[in-house]
Amino acid sequence: MTLVPRDAVDLDAAHRDPIALGDRPLVVLDVDDVVLQFLAPFEAFLTSLGHRLVPRSFRLHGNILSSATEEALPDETVSQLILDFFEAQERWQTPFAEAVEALEALSRRADIVFLTAMPPVYALKRRRLLDRLGLCFPLIATESPKGPVVASLHGGRPLPVAFVDDMVYNLSSVASHVPDCLLLHMRPESPMHRHAPETPDPALRARDWREAQRILEAHVGAPADPRVTPI
Known part of the structure; x- marks a missing residue:
């Protein structure tokens, strides 16, 4: 060993x-x-927060929109959402x-x-x-x-x-x-x-x-x- x-x-x-x-x-x-x-539960997590993922390219930054405004979320917000998902992973993955x-x-x-x-x-x-x-x-x-x-x-x-x-x-x-x-x-x-x-x-x-x-x-x-x- x-x-x-x-x-x-x-x-x-x-x-x-x-x-x-x-x-x-x-x-x-x-x-x-x-x-x-990861991706499927992360999308569900985003939906629960009033956001949605638009698969325009193979990246999260730039492709997560506010469902209310249809505007892309700032990169720093997306980065924080990823960390928030890791914090909540036990409930989603x-x-x-x-x-x-x-x-x-x-x-x-x-x-x-x-x-x-x-x-x-x-x-x-x-x-x-x-x-x-x-x-x-x-x-x-x-x-x-x-x-x-x-x-x-x-x-x-x-x-x-x-x-x-x-x-x-x-x-x-x-x-x-x-x-x-x-x-x-x-x-x-x-x-x-x-x-x-x-x-x-x-x-x-x-x-x-x-x-x-x-x-x-x-x-x-x-x-x-x-x-x-x-x-």
Whole structure:
């Protein structure tokens, strides 16, 4: 078992649960719009406040309007709304279909770590939400680039490693720091996501958790020895 050094992630810029990796493959996953729905509940959250999202491009700033005036909200207001949603996430966010079951099955073959892009101050709320859903895998919350974090976690071990995210720039960051990492692009189908960048080479695309589970299980190999205690 490998204990990830406490200085492997800048704790001033991240929340990090204790992480102990076994001698088996590693799968690192984004949370928002990969494991937990983000955009759909965020739209519902905006509606409850008298706003609406207009999917004119793949960005939130500039595309959230006041329902009363039809004017775009100022960027600073949109930024605060995102933080307010993270504050209220436990009341709004739910997992994608089959995500919980797929990760439970995958955890018999690999160590799983969540790497979520959010201000660390909201990490404990996310931790409670994930635990309530049975997703009790270690969580790192950071606003730093994800490539160095995944590289630090993996540590160049001669074992399969995979990274799953909905954002192309995160996939590219990991690709540049962990060249042997399987990159899996997952994003929900929505009018806004139609404006999102296409899956970059060499990443693979998974359209749902059934497809993602097949790809990841093929990459990490056979189930681990049941006598090995998962993280």
